[in-house]
Amino acid sequence: MKAGKDCLADPENYEARANMMWASSLAHNGLTGCGRKTQLVVHQLEHEVSGMYTQVAHGAGLAALWCSWARYVYKANINRWLQYAQNVWNVDVDFEHPEKTIETAINMQEAFYASIGMPTNLKMLGVKETDLEMLAFKCSRGKTRTLIGYKELAYDDILEVFCMAYDV
Structure with missing residues (x-):
């Protein structure tokens, strides 16, 4: 960084x-x-964005999606995300409220993206809100595929990540 x-x-x-x-x-x-x-998982989400919006570079799409995806999945593995907060952002762990520690780190990641001129949401890429369902449909291969990562993401989960990334 x-x-x-x-x-x-x-x-x-x-x-x-x-x-x-x-x-x-x-x-x-x-x-x-x-x-x-x-x-x-985030790469798979992003491939749908840059597939539909060919002007979107892969890295820009990743930056626009990553923080929303992280906010959606971190509760599935709190300890791993606490390691991220400590090791990447040097955030002191609040053991009584670990979610606050993780959210602080994700906010720092988002601020970093902004500081280097990267987009932090899908609107900044020119993605239309009306395309979010189609992006999720394509990413889930017509609602037949789940993405496996910290948390298994089916169509509804994928759509929620896209919606979160749109409304940041």
Whole structure:
């Protein structure tokens, strides 16, 4: 994240660009998922968006969806999301109210996206509210497929994530 901000501030910064390329390579080569079940649910949601709205870049679609998806699924694995809050955003855990800790981290993620000029909702991408049901229908392959991740998402769940991402 630091390298991303550094690249935006100074596009000629070789070290920042090298760090971005290294991080991107690690993120996309499958190494971090070796030996583990990977969860690419947000990517599957986004593919429907950029499939229907071809002007939408994959990363922009991910940014617009990620926080709403996280808010929808985190209760299925509170401990894992607390690790995210601590390890990514250095948020102190409120053990009496762990949801507050996680929501703080998700809000920080959303603020980060905004700080680097990324969209934080589907409206910003030009997605029409009238298309949300079709996006969910396509993503669920006509209501026959569920997306498996922290929480299994069927058509109604997928539609709710799209609706949340539209109204952020």
